[in-house]
Amino acid sequence: MLAAAVSALGLAPLYGAAQELIQPIKPPAQINIGMVELGKKLYFDPRLSKSGFISCNSCHNLSMGGTDNIPTSIGDKWQQGPINAPTVLNSSLNLAQFWDGRAADLKAQAGGPIANPGEMGFTHTLAIGVLESIPAYVREFKQVFGKDKVDIDQVTLAIAEFEKTLVTPNSRFDQWLLGKSDALSPQELAGYKLFKESGCVACHNGPAVGGASFQKMGVVEPYKSTGGAEGRSAVTGKDVDRFMFKVPTLRNVEMTYPYFHDGAVNTLPEAVDVMGRLQLGKKFTADENAKVVAFLKTLTGDQPNFALPILPPSSDKTPRPTPFSK
Amino acid sequence: MLAAAVSALGLAPLYGAAQELIQPIKPPAQINIGMVELGKKLYFDPRLSKSGFISCNSCHNLSMGGTDNIPTSIGDKWQQGPINAPTVLNSSLNLAQFWDGRAADLKAQAGGPIANPGEMGFTHTLAIGVLESIPAYVREFKQVFGKDKVDIDQVTLAIAEFEKTLVTPNSRFDQWLLGKSDALSPQELAGYKLFKESGCVACHNGPAVGGASFQKMGVVEPYKSTGGAEGRSAVTGKDVDRFMFKVPTLRNVEMTYPYFHDGAVNTLPEAVDVMGRLQLGKKFTADENAKVVAFLKTLTGDQPNFALPILPPSSDKTPRPTPFSK
Numbered sequence: 001m002l003a004a005a006v007s008a009l010g011l012a013p014l015y016g017a018a019q020e021l022i023q024p025i026k027p028p029a030q031i032n033i034g035m036v037e038l039g040k041k042l043y044f045d046p047r048l049s050k051s052g053f054i055s056c057n058s059c060h061n062l063s064m065g066g067t068d069n070i071p072t073s074i075g076d077k078w079q080q081g082p083i084n085a086p087t088v089l090n091s092s093l094n095l096a097q098f099w100d101g102r103a104a105d106l107k108a109q110a111g112g113p114i115a116n117p118g119e120m121g122f123t124h125t126l127a128i129g130v131l132e133s134i135p136a137y138v139r140e141f142k143q144v145f146g147k148d149k150v151d152i153d154q155v156t157l158a159i160a161e162f163e164k165t166l167v168t169p170n171s172r173f174d175q176w177l178l179g180k181s182d183a184l185s186p187q188e189l190a191g192y193k194l195f196k197e198s199g200c201v202a203c204h205n206g207p208a209v210g211g212a213s214f215q216k217m218g219v220v221e222p223y224k225s226t227g228g229a230e231g232r233s234a235v236t237g238k239d240v241d242r243f244m245f246k247v248p249t250l251r252n253v254e255m256t257y258p259y260f261h262d263g264a265v266n267t268l269p270e271a272v273d274v275m276g277r278l279q280l281g282k283k284f285t286a287d288e289n290a291k292v293v294a295f296l297k298t299l300t301g302d303q304p305n306f307a308l309p310i311l312p313p314s315s316d317k318t319p320r321p322t323p324f325s326k
Numbered sequence: 327m328l329a330a331a332v333s334a335l336g337l338a339p340l341y342g343a344a345q346e347l348i349q350p351i352k353p354p355a356q357i358n359i360g361m362v363e364l365g366k367k368l369y370f371d372p373r374l375s376k377s378g379f380i381s382c383n384s385c386h387n388l389s390m391g392g393t394d395n396i397p398t399s400i401g402d403k404w405q406q407g408p409i410n411a412p413t414v415l416n417s418s419l420n421l422a423q424f425w426d427g428r429a430a431d432l433k434a435q436a437g438g439p440i441a442n443p444g445e446m447g448f449t450h451t452l453a454i455g456v457l458e459s460i461p462a463y464v465r466e467f468k469q470v471f472g473k474d475k476v477d478i479d480q481v482t483l484a485i486a487e488f489e490k491t492l493v494t495p496n497s498r499f500d501q502w503l504l505g506k507s508d509a510l511s512p513q514e515l516a517g518y519k520l521f522k523e524s525g526c527v528a529c530h531n532g533p534a535v536g537g538a539s540f541q542k543m544g545v546v547e548p549y550k551s552t553g554g555a556e557g558r559s560a561v562t563g564k565d566v567d568r569f570m571f572k573v574p575t576l577r578n579v580e581m582t583y584p585y586f587h588d589g590a591v592n593t594l595p596e597a598v599d600v601m602g603r604l605q606l607g608k609k610f611t612a613d614e615n616a617k618v619v620a621f622l623k624t625l626t627g628d629q630p631n632f633a634l635p636i637l638p639p640s641s642d643k644t645p646r647p648t649p650f651s652k
Contacts, residue, residue, distance in 0.1 A: 045389075046387075047395075051396070051400065052396050053394065053396065053400050058379075061372075062634055063370050063371075063634055063635055063636055063637045064372075064637050064639075068378070068379065069378060069640070070379065070646075070647050070649055077404050078403050080649075080650050255639045257639070258646070266646055267642040269642065303636045304634065304636075305633055305634075306633060307632065307633055307634070308388055308389055308632060308633070308634050309389055310389055310630075311389045311390050313390075313391070313580050313581045313583070314395070314583065316592075316594075316595065320584070320592055321396050323396055323404075323406075
């Protein structure tokens with residue numbers, strides 16, 4: 001019993017992937033490729049914003065780990081967002097979307113920023129009006145969905161289908177999990193051992209090394225943030241859910257700085273230090289910290305690899321963006 | 327003599343490409359591919375801006391005809407730019423860069439927006455500091471330029487080398503020029519004939535169908551603009567150069583709306599109408615207008631086709647963007 005419990009917490013010595021609490025990322029399965037190609041265009045299309053300037057890719061930039069690498073995002077008219085943009089990479093593996101989990105899945109998430117006045121600043125109705133004015137889009141929606149009308153369900157389904165392809169297999173850590181025993185250096189392996197023995201893996205587990213549960217930010221010590229986000233309580237209305245946030249994935253964490261829901265921490269050594277102290281009551285030594293960071297950097301997988309999409313041009317009837325009007 | 331003059335103005339019947347004043351776009355030659363790959367990353371890297379949010383591709387978006395498709399661009403802190411962003415596509419064919427030609431070539435142009443307070447809002451020194459803090463960039467610069475130090479000359483050379491690849495050969499019009507006689511419909515051919523006979527080709531000629539001269543905006547009638555740009559006089563200081571602007575390329579013009587230096591006109595029919603009246607003293611009939619527009623749409627060539635670049639992550643030492651500070 002004790003051995004099983006210890007093993008479940010990842011405290012056992014390394015027996016190989018079958019015993020690990022982290023599993024390799026799998027390539028996406030069951031993908032509708034026509035829907036993916038349409039969703040890819042929509043993901044890059046700033047005409048889904050009021051300004052004509054902000055697309056999904058603006059804040060979840062696929063050149064930069066699926067994030068914007070700034071503490072909180074820039075929205076319509078340069079509004080400052082309330083929270084750090086989570087990476088879109090491997091987001092299909094999350095138990096829910098947004099830091100507070102208020103969207104059940106990628107499709108439910110995709111409609112949010114378009115209509116958020118502080119983000120893309122548009123409305124679903126106006127976005128559909130734009131798409132329906134563009135003949136090449138109308139044809140592509142009809143080809144994919146078999147209907148004469150474009151609607152927001154199709155838009156968010158297509159974006160979500162594209163996002164399902166944004167997984168990052170083949171990290172060095174996954175190569176190791178899959179049996180390439182020399183894929184990790186002794187320092188990186190020592191970091192992984194520390195990651196498990198210190199308890200990090202209790203929350204950061206599964207194929208996404210996170211994304212599978214909500215946990216309190218600030219377990220042993222409170223987390224001091226200038227941001228006002230209170231996490232899951234905004235969804236449930238329950239006081240017990242204050243400061244409960246979705247555990248972020250650690251996949252590609254070297255690329256997804258700055259860290260935490262408020263983006264307050266710029267570097268991995270600092271993030272590991274804060275997490276150790278606040279969540280685990282553990283002060284990592286400089287040597288331990290370096291080892292954990294070395295392990296974390298082995299979680300960078302193959303980044304999305306596709307041709308930059310070319311967007312169909314607006315027609316004479318397309319309503320024009322209004323970046324500078326109220 | 328008269329025949330030669332008529333032919334030079336493009337008024338002669340269609341004899342084939344040899345007699346035409348528009349030449350096919352050629353694929354880029356003499357390209358340094360290592361420099362192109364580096365320049366491609368820099369072109370997409372928003373860390374060359376103060377905010378970490380604006381890259382070359384933000385306003386010269388290669389998904390959208392190398393433009394931002396808004397009248398005047400959005401700069402740092404959502405500042406409204408003074409002029410329409412010209413397309414980067416085929417810009418290597420321009421006699422000079424910017425609407426007023428103030429940059430002699432692509433390299434000279436590339437440094438401008440980075441340090442323009444109303445655009446990317448950064449400085450060359452700060453941009454170099456960011457790049458030098460990123461080990462993968464330092465290695466790539468050394469590989470390409472063979473030097474230990476990164477400098478702004480290397481940055482702008484690499485961006486310019488990438489931009490040289492952004493030509494758009496193989497438009498239907500070019501296929502026709504190269505001998506595919508059925509590449510154009512009778513309406514499109516009639517539009518081309520009108521384009522020549524009306525005098526459009528006097529300015530819009532050469533492989534870029536423009537970009538080869540400065541001309542006055544408002545020859546027959548003055549052009550009324552709410553924008554304050556006065557064109558080439560800002561460079562030469564000469565009153566005679568007021569409202570002289572670089573003739574824009576018409577390559578991919580279906581994608582590069584809105585039109586004119588102030589982006590005041592949204593559609594090709596309107597742009598053709600204004601140009602006819604103001605530049606040529608000619609009022610195109612609805613039928614003529616439709617023909618010229620049909621011809622213009624045959625100038626859309628093969629768009630850039632490359633994998634979205636993946637940017638090397640910042641290091642712990644990289645200075646962080648400051649999107650919301652002064």
